[in-house]
Amino acid sequence: MAGTTNVILVTGFLGCGKTTFLNRIIKIFPKDLKLMILMNEFGEIGLDGTLIESDELDILEISKGSIFCVCVKTDFIRSLNQIAQSIRPDVLIVESTGVANPSDLKKDLNLTIFQNRFRLSEQICLIDADCFEDAYETFVSVEKQIASSTLFIINKTDLATEQKVLRIKDIVKKYHPLPEFFETTYADVPLERFIPGIEKIETMAQDTRVSILPEQLEQAIDKLLENPDPNSVPPDRLLSAIFSWGGKDIEAFKKIMPQLPKQMVRAKGFLTQNNTVFLFNLVMGQKNIEAYTSKKDLRPLLNRIVFIGPPEAIHQMDKLSRDFPDLIRKSVFDPMANR
Known part of the structure; x- marks a missing residue:
């Protein structure tokens, strides 16, 4: 039985190129690893899932708000439980809505009900070089995405001046002393940077973790909703x-x-x-x-x-x-x- 699922969080404000980036990863992803994508869309209907260029990939979609907001937190935790108990991919890519505040993802993945099945391996933030400064000045979620990420892809550089790109880097450096940047167009980056670091967990002779009962899952969700993060920031009004x-x-x-x-x-x-x-x-x-x-x-x-x-x-x-x-x-x- 498979062990731990490596999780990659992909954030970035609306329209920055996250879906294009996902399609690039899907095309080169190792065939001997099982990949799954959990897509989170802000609106009532999901369009991004139809733009994923794969008919064989496992995709779960959560709409109607941010997975890091109380409004759909229940759906997110249930989806993670389904992934942990039934699907068990080697790699899970969480593509969050462009207005999400992802600061508490690590806490969600480490809930006791998941029995250490998830390991957060990378938090990637895509940046729209043309629109980032306006979005950063207007929306709180952009600041939170920058602060919680570990790697930054500055996309659409063909639409921005060199001076604008430098200003973007200066903003990111306010939150990270030594950030890792990639500058590109159409989310075209050296994907080997991401894939080799994802090690397939060896199959274990025996997995001592057991499936949780439905009532245990509901109790965990109720407890989570009763004790929200006191440092959380209200979402942007959209x-x-x-x-x-x-x-x-x-x-x-x-x-x-x-x-x-x-x-x-x-x-x-x-x-x-x-x-x-x-x-x-x-x-x-x-x-x-x-x-x-x-x-x-x-x-x-x-x-x-x-x-x-x-x-x-x-x-x-x-x-x-x-x-x-x-x-x-x-x-x-x-x-x-x-x-």
Whole structure:
């Protein structure tokens, strides 16, 4: 029976390139090791899982808030228990939502119910070189991600000046005296830096750890929720809204793009025109839309767009939808309402 699962935490603010980074790791990951990804998305529906380029990989998705927030902490602990008891991968990559505060991950992994099955081996933070400074000044979660990470990938350097990259490094050095940096585009880094350090735990003749009972799991979760971290910081105030697109012409949607609220932090969705699928992306004011192909079944997600932003930005979307009847709000999710 397999022993300890090595855990890699991948953080970074919304739109920094985490999914691209994961796809690069998946392509070169050793075939004799079992890899699993636990993806955490902020909104009600998960889009990033469909962007993972593998049909064979085990993926668990947790939506509706940050896994490090009380609002979905229960789902996170239950997922970890499932992984520890049933799946038992050699390596678990936890990709947290871009607004997560990951400071208590090590504490969660070391809960007694997991019987030392997890070992946190690396905490990687991806940084959007173009948008980082604005995000750092605005969102508390960015500071927490920097403070809790051990390795930093400065991504999208083609969109930033050398002076901006130096400023980013100076900010990180406030929290780490000797940080390790990689500068790149499209999350293209020497992945051997991460993989060789992950040693496969030898199969043991006998594993003395036993499966916990359902009531033991529930008792552990209740105790955890009764005693939250007194040093935790309230999450950034962001909402997630799902809008449907009823237009048949992508050019019509492109006319809306310049009018989207400037405060909108992130947006992503799949749109269709005839038989072609287009992927729309917005990151801190930067927008693009391009043709997209996938082997996965995207039908449940077609013509649905997830917008993430402060309440005022979501309210502005409601006003915008009145001017463009093909853009219809379907739902709004507020993770703070579940705290």
